[in-house]
Amino acid sequence: MSRGLDNQDRTLAGAPEVACWLGVDVGGTNIKWTILNGREVVASGSMPTARDGEHSVVDQVAALINEQAGDVRGVGITVPGHVDAATGRTGIVPNLPGQWRDFPLGAVLTRATGHHVAVLNDARAFALAELRLGAATDLADAVFVAIGTGVGGAVVLGGRLLGGVAGRVGEVGHVSVVPDGPLCGCGGRGCVDAVGGGAALVTAARAAVRAGAAPLIERRSGGDLARLTPVAIFAAVADGDRGAAAVVSHASAALAAGVANACALLGISNVVLGGGLAHGYPGLVDVVRRRLETVAPLIGPSLIRLAHFTDHSAAIGAALGAQDDQPTLLEYT
Ligand SMILES: [Zn+2]
The missing domain is CATH 3.30.420.40 (ATPase, nucleotide binding domain)
Known part of the structure; x- marks a missing residue:
């Protein structure tokens, strides 16, 4: 990936530290990701979603986070189904193969990567992206x-x-x-x-x-x-x-x-x-x-x-969710 950003150099030069956030959208067909610097998308990509269960998807996403998240402040992930944002557990996820009900996705990814991972529903993340930026x-x-x-x-x-x-x-x-x-x-x-x-x-x-x-x-x-x-x-x-x-x-x-x-x-x-x-x-x-x-x-x-955003809207929303650092945003309001 080309980050185009070097926090250490900027800090040494006296510039404010740049804060980037990684958003990952696990869809039924593709996993899309984006890195958001404030309100600006600085990198993005996609790969086919593994179709053989939740643990294969976790392996894919953990590898992606470990590869891309070296200098990001936080990570947000979306899935196309029910998510309890407070616990990071998934519920009904109709279009992804595997046993997703009550799966501790946030905790498993945090353990695998060392990053706090906010978990969001993909459509709610898409709405967040359109509401804030689109x-x-x-x-x-x-x-x-x-x-x-x-x-x-x-x-x-x-x-x-x-x-x-x-x-x-x-x-x-x-x-x-x-x-x-x-x-x-x-x-x-x-x-x-x-x-x-x-x-x-x-x-x-x-x-x-x-x-x-x-x-x-x-x-x-x-x-x-x-x-x-x-x-x-x-x-x-x-x-x-x-x-x-x-x-x-x-x-x-x-x-x-x-x-x-x-x-x-x-x-x-x-x-x-x-x-x-x-x-x-x-x-x-x-x-x-x-x-x-x-x-x-x-x-x-x-x-x-x-919508303003097309393919990467949920990934952008996931990065915004991570930026908030308050996954409880999607709890009862
Ligand atoms: Zn239905």
Whole structure:
């Protein structure tokens, strides 16, 4: 890595010591990391997430921390699921293989690296990045939705990121919007995550290809459905594939329903859509806007923004969480 910073030289020269913070975002597909110097990203990278359990992921992240964190003040890590920020233990983590329930992730990483490691939910970290540095710096109230392999969420009210009991507030992805719909990693059925997330898109697209309904998806996948990605599905939509368009339309309707339900419940009309897939999701903003119009009598006119940060938003939020040095930020507020 090129840090471009040398604390010792700067201290010797009489300049203020530079404080850097490492944020690591463990996603269902990739582990992304970033080093934040105050509000500035000075380095970042990514690698594929190990798919054989929590201990392999810990080994990956510990190696990354030991390699990158020589002169950082602290480390924050996110996972795509429930996190008790006070204890650093994980709960339900639907899109990561392994035994994550009640796993002491913070303590294990601290033991392996010697760094204090703040543990955050990935969508809440994404919201923190957008609230402090990105698309929501001027918003006091907003619902945040992070669309990647799964679908995460977060709620900001009165300028504060809500955590609730054990950090559980904001699971927009696990509102059920299709009764008796597909089984979700959380154990429920028809969740926004299970219909509108990236993994759900791929599952639905494979079924459409097998039914002969989406020939351009098959072409975009290079004939290998095992390697099909949401981006290839979006490309097939752009190619004019009706089967792909139907798959995306069904998924985006589920996302829009979840967003509208959350906004109606909370009385919030500002929405920030982010995560790795939001910017490329065909027609998503329009679908969400039309759905929010149906709850306008409850919440008034809505404001929808795409996130400022794309791939590394949760990693930036993790670094901000470490910078706060108060993982209890996500506790009950
Ligand atoms: Zn669910």
